[in-house]
Amino acid sequence: MKSSCVRFRKVFEMLDRYAWLDEDYERLEKQALTRQIRSVDAVLGDRGAWIRVEGKTLLNLSSNNYLGLAHDARLKAAAMEAIELWGTGATASRLVTGSCALYTELEQRLAAWKEREAALVFASGYQANAGVISALVGRGDAVFSDRLNHASIVDGIVQSRAEHYRYRHNDPEHLAYLLEKHKGARRKLIVTDTVFSMDGDTALLPDLVGLRARYGALLMVDEAHAGGVLGERGEGLCHALGLHREIDVIMGTFSKAFGAYGGYICADHSVVRYLATKSRPLIYSTALPPAVIASVLTALTIVMKDAERRKSLQAKAKWLRERLASYGFSVGEGDTPIIPLIIGDNEKTLRYSRKLEEMGIAAVAIRPPTVPAGTSRIRLTVMATHTWAELEWAADQLQSIRADLEGGIG
Ligand SMILES: Cc1ncc(COP(=O)(O)O)c(C=O)c1O
Numbered sequence: 001m002k003s004s005c006v007r008f009r010k011v012f013e014m015l016d017r018y019a020w021l022d023e024d025y026e027r028l029e030k031q032a033l034t035r036q037i038r039s040v041d042a043v044l045g046d047r048g049a050w051i052r053v054e055g056k057t058l059l060n061l062s063s064n065n066y067l068g069l070a071h072d073a074r075l076k077a078a079a080m081e082a083i084e085l086w087g088t089g090a091t092a093s094r095l096v097t098g099s100c101a102l103y104t105e106l107e108q109r110l111a112a113w114k115e116r117e118a119a120l121v122f123a124s125g126y127q128a129n130a131g132v133i134s135a136l137v138g139r140g141d142a143v144f145s146d147r148l149n150h151a152s153i154v155d156g157i158v159q160s161r162a163e164h165y166r167y168r169h170n171d172p173e174h175l176a177y178l179l180e181k182h183k184g185a186r187r188k189l190i191v192t193d194t195v196f197s198m199d200g201d202t203a204l205l206p207d208l209v210g211l212r213a214r215y216g217a218l219l220m221v222d223e224a225h226a227g228g229v230l231g232e233r234g235e236g237l238c239h240a241l242g243l244h245r246e247i248d249v250i251m252g253t254f255s256k257a258f259g260a261y262g263g264y265i266c267a268d269h270s271v272v273r274y275l276a277t278k279s280r281p282l283i284y285s286t287a288l289p290p291a292v293i294a295s296v297l298t299a300l301t302i303v304m305k306d307a308e309r310r311k312s313l314q315a316k317a318k319w320l321r322e323r324l325a326s327y328g329f330s331v332g333e334g335d336t337p338i339i340p341l342i343i344g345d346n347e348k349t350l351r352y353s354r355k356l357e358e359m360g361i362a363a364v365a366i367r368p369p370t371v372p373a374g375t376s377r378i379r380l381t382v383m384a385t386h387t388w389a390e391l392e393w394a395a396d397q398l399q400s401i402r403a404d405l406e407g408g409i410g
Pocket of ligand 1: 126129150193225254261
């Protein structure tokens with residue numbers, strides 16, 4: 001009797017222990033804000049354009065594989081060769097024994113590509129942002145961050161314990177006001193995405209460079225969605241505007257146009273040397289597997305040389321954006337392969353995404369907190385390896401259910 005009472009109490013405690021999670025989950029469910037991890041069963045072919053998800057074949061308009069390199073035979077061959085030479089894992093942090101010679105080659109080539117003194121590779125873009133910001137600023141400092149910056153920037157600021165001032169999106173006047181108001185802070189850091197990940201528009205870098213000089217602030221930019229996509233040799237927005245020497249830290253990722261994984265920064269020697277000593281994600285997380293670095297090295301060669309691929313991406317993105325705008329979609333202000341179809345309501349956005357999936361298109365719904373409340377959207381991304389026929393078909397599918405969208409689908 002006693003033992004069954006104890007067992008009952010234990011079961012009750014277990015149930016009760018997670019009741020708050022279930023309650024919160026149900027609250028999120030009512031607001032159409034829960035998220036599910038879907039299993040991609042297969043990528044069909046080497047263009048990365050088609051995937052099979054839970055038995056359905058879908059045109060992938062939701063990846064960041066802008067140049068279509070993630071399934072490129074050259075990247076795969078480089079990775080396999082590196083596995084033969086170096087094995088599958090890095091076995092330790094970069095500061096212990098995890099930094100194989102491929103890293104040195106990659107960092108030298110990155111610094112040369114970006115025309116900066118030095119580069120530092122991190123295990124991911126998230127770690128680069130979080131690790132750089134939390135090392136460069138701390139208590140008594142102030143970070144000025146665009147309201148639409150990526151979550152990894154926000155998390156880096158929170159970890160740093162510096163004061164966090166969010167300026168209105170792409171509003172240099174508001175930034176100047178905040179800089180003036182907090183000019184007494186010990187150190188000031190301005191940070192921005194160069195291409196905004198959910199909107200596809202670009203930062204007003206010349207204004208930010210001017211404010212950097214006026215207020216003696218540091219300026220850090222996140223080129224995650226610009227690397228490989230903008231600039232003559234895919235360097236990013238800073239190069240495209242000739243401002244790459246006016247910026248303290250240029251951050252980027254290999255997880256998008258490079259078709260691989262990892263993050264990096266390019267900066268002056270002093271900055272890189274300091275970060276290698278102070279950045280916690282770099283110190284306390286295992287280095288990327290050598291095979292990843294090998295595929296990134298191959299991707300870098302392609303990114304730098306294959307201007308045709310970049311031009312094709314730009315032409316296709318421009319075409320799709322214009323076609324969708326001509327159909328009456330609200331496509332945002334950008335000029336990049338990220339095309340947001342702003343819908344607003346969470347539930348409506350989910351329904352539209354599901355309907356597109358039924359029609360054979362993977363176009364994922366993006367909802368808060370990834371985007372501000374009331375701006376839920378379908379975020380379309382174009383790849384250089386999409387064919388014109390695929391994009392035409394997709395545009396027609398999107399249009400064919402637009403009327404349903406206006407009136408509410410389902
Ligand atoms: C603007 C931006 N910065 C940083 C990251 C993080 O990069 P990674 O996926 O390499 O961790 C992302 C990716 O989602 C991003 O969109």
